[in-house]
Amino acid sequence: MRRDAATPRTCPTCGDELSFEILDDERFLVAWSCLNCGLIRTTEPV
Numbered sequence: 001m002r003r004d005a006a007t008p009r010t011c012p013t014c015g016d017e018l019s020f021e022i023l024d025d026e027r028f029l030v031a032w033s034c035l036n037c038g039l040i041r042t043t044e045p046v
């Protein structure tokens with residue numbers, strides 16, 4: 001069994017690995033981007 005804590009998400013469109021970038025450290029706002037198809041998602045925990 002293999003677990004990647006550093007890459008918890010994959011692209012919903014192409015299934016490629018998403019890279020993340022911290023936009024706001026205080027609010028834990030993170031942008032997930034796919035280098036393959038250019039998809040960008042932002043995550044903001046409530």
Ligand SMILES: [Zn+2]
Pocket residue numbers: 011012013014015016034035036037038039
């Ligand atoms: Zn993709």
